[in-house]
Amino acid sequence: MTEIPPILTVRNLTVVFPDNNDGLRALEDVSFEVCPQEFICVLGPSGSGKTTLLRVLAGLYSPTTGEVEFGNGRTPRIGMVFQQSNLMPWRTAIDNIMLPLELKNADRVTARARAQELIDLVGLTGFESALPRDLSGGMAQRVAIARALIHDPDLLLLDEPFGSLDALTRERMWMELSRIWQARQPALGSPGKTVVMVTHSIEESLLLADRVLVLTQRPGHIRLDLEVDLPRPRKEEMRYTTHFGKLAKKLKDAIG
Amino acid sequence: MTKRLSSARYWLGLASLLGGLLLWWVVARIANLPAFILPSPTDVWSRFLSAALDGSLLFNTGVTLVEILLGLFSGAGLATLLGYLIAKSRMLERVLSPYLVASQAVPLVAIAPLLVIWFGPGMFSKVLICALIVFFPVLVNTVVGVRAVPPALHDLMQSLHATRGQIIAKLEVPAALPVFLGGLRIGATLSVIGAVVGELVGSDQGLGFLINVGRGQYDTALVFVAMFTLIVLALCLYGAVAWAERKLLAWQEIVQQ
Ligand SMILES: Nc1ncnc2c1ncn2[C@@H]1O[C@H](COP(=O)(O)OP(=O)(O)OP(=O)(O)O)[C@@H](O)[C@H]1O
Numbered sequence: 001m002t003e004i005p006p007i008l009t010v011r012n013l014t015v016v017f018p019d020n021n022d023g024l025r026a027l028e029d030v031s032f033e034v035c036p037q038e039f040i041c042v043l044g045p046s047g048s049g050k051t052t053l054l055r056v057l058a059g060l061y062s063p064t065t066g067e068v069e070f071g072n073g074r075t076p077r078i079g080m081v082f083q084q085s086n087l088m089p090w091r092t093a094i095d096n097i098m099l100p101l102e103l104k105n106a107d108r109v110t111a112r113a114r115a116q117e118l119i120d121l122v123g124l125t126g127f128e129s130a131l132p133r134d135l136s137g138g139m140a141q142r143v144a145i146a147r148a149l150i151h152d153p154d155l156l157l158l159d160e161p162f163g164s165l166d167a168l169t170r171e172r173m174w175m176e177l178s179r180i181w182q183a184r185q186p187a188l189g190s191p192g193k194t195v196v197m198v199t200h201s202i203e204e205s206l207l208l209a210d211r212v213l214v215l216t217q218r219p220g221h222i223r224l225d226l227e228v229d230l231p232r233p234r235k236e237e238m239r240y241t242t243h244f245g246k247l248a249k250k251l252k253d254a255i256g
Numbered sequence: 257m258t259k260r261l262s263s264a265r266y267w268l269g270l271a272s273l274l275g276g277l278l279l280w281w282v283v284a285r286i287a288n289l290p291a292f293i294l295p296s297p298t299d300v301w302s303r304f305l306s307a308a309l310d311g312s313l314l315f316n317t318g319v320t321l322v323e324i325l326l327g328l329f330s331g332a333g334l335a336t337l338l339g340y341l342i343a344k345s346r347m348l349e350r351v352l353s354p355y356l357v358a359s360q361a362v363p364l365v366a367i368a369p370l371l372v373i374w375f376g377p378g379m380f381s382k383v384l385i386c387a388l389i390v391f392f393p394v395l396v397n398t399v400v401g402v403r404a405v406p407p408a409l410h411d412l413m414q415s416l417h418a419t420r421g422q423i424i425a426k427l428e429v430p431a432a433l434p435v436f437l438g439g440l441r442i443g444a445t446l447s448v449i450g451a452v453v454g455e456l457v458g459s460d461q462g463l464g465f466l467i468n469v470g471r472g473q474y475d476t477a478l479v480f481v482a483m484f485t486l487i488v489l490a491l492c493l494y495g496a497v498a499w500a501e502r503k504l505l506a507w508q509e510i511v512q513q
């Protein structure tokens with residue numbers, strides 16, 4: 001795998017927020033590389049800087065020291081799901097989903113068709129013209145997930161996207177996300193999708209990720225960088241295998 | 257349910273208006289005051305008909321309406337532009353806010369004569385007064401509205417590499433619209449006052465001019481006619497903005513009630 005250059009390199013990243021004292025250190029000397037099409041999960045206790053890390057990757061914060069470098073030197077197309085669904089209250093569900101394509105001045109008819117596909121995919125058929133105020137938290141979050149996918153981003157940044165979903169929907173979304181992520185088309189020259197996902201759930205990270213990064217309590221820095229060598233496609237039954245149990249134990253110990 | 261309720265409200269409103277008219281008629285009748293002090297509704301109605309028929313009412317209403325609309329659009333337009341810039345730049349806010357606060361401390365009625373002296377009794381001075389009176393509420397609400405755009409949505413737009421223009425068109429305008437339109441509604445009502453104050457101070461046309469004429473000739477019925485026309489104008493303007501609010505802000509209907 002060494003011949004493939006990483007799509008994303010984070011080097012000695014430190015983020016300090018200004019406060020009344022000598023600054024609040026959110027991230028401390030974080031370094032890791034992400035290969036193209038890799039699925040990374042970030043675990044860590046609350047306040048360990050997971051959201052901060054994603055926001056740096058999205059270009060919303062700049063590093064205090066250290067650097068973030070993208071493989072081909074250009075910032076990739078980013079699809080981001082925020083911790084809160086973050087929908088525009090004046091737009092209907094489908095119009096919210098179409099926003100990224102609208103910003104690219106894409107053709108409206110194709111954009112609408114694509115948005116409809118995604119609405120069906122996230123199980124919101126019939127709610128196309130519902131306003132965010134009429135959606136439950138979980139439904140709003142699914143709209144946000146569809147919005148992050150519509151412009152076919154190279155890099156998906158997901159901040160606890162399934163936190164507000166019920167167990168059943170969550171498991172279905174896991175499978176859909178795996179499917180979307182695996183639908184890479186190297187033959188067509190598409191670079192495929194790379195995913196960095198923040199989560200609180202060890203199980204979720206083991207069912208989805210190639211690698212799991214565990215951040216320590218504030219200031220966050222990487223305590224464990226764990227390869228998840230479970231076979232794909234992942235099935236939920238794998239939870240009950242001894243290897244899954246071993247990996248889960250390692251993560252649990254690292255989180256502390 | 258809601259339909260029945262609103263139609264009941266409508267009939268009640270109408271009945272109350274008719275009751276007021278009746279009361280006015282009775283008072284005018286019983287008190288038996290000369291018409292130049294309190295004309296009866298029938299006096300006012302026949303004066304309305306004569307002013308409508310000789311075209312003077314329509315002409316003067318048109319003049320006032322043009323002043324109002326020109327003043328409203330130019331005042332609100334400038335206020336929106338400046339308000340947006342102020343919302344975006346603390347620097348500009350600090351530089352301008354002493355002037356803005358001071359301008360609010362000066363009662364416009366007091367400087368209206370000055371403006372008429374400087375800019376003549378024609379339409380321009382009225383448009384100017386109108387624009388000045390509209391300016392402040394629209395400015396303040398633009399600043400508040402633009403500042404209140406959720407930062408999380410700014411993050412979203414930035415993560416999607418939206419351009420400056422797209423951020424304005426697709427985020428800031430729709431997000432600031434509710435507060436902005438609230439300011440415009442106040443401005444629309446004030447604009448009528450601005451135009452009439454200007455006309456009362458000095459003019460040879462407009463509804464304020466009609467009021468002056470009526471007063472000078474003890475033609476009090478004409479004063480009433482002009483006054484009622486002004487009320488209708490103000491209500492129409494207010495209604496137009498309220499209608500735009502309902503149309504544009506349907507997404508937050510529940511929040512408003
Ligand atoms: N914009 C900011 N300004 C100041 N401090 C911030 C800012 N954003 C985050 N922080 C601080 O940085 C630390 C890390 O926050 P962050 O949101 O990254 O944690 P997190 O790991 O995502 O937590 P959670 O699991 O609760 O979402 C926290 O102490 C937080 O208060």
Ligand SMILES: [Mg+2]
Nearest residue numbers: 050051083159
């Ligand atoms: Mg977070």
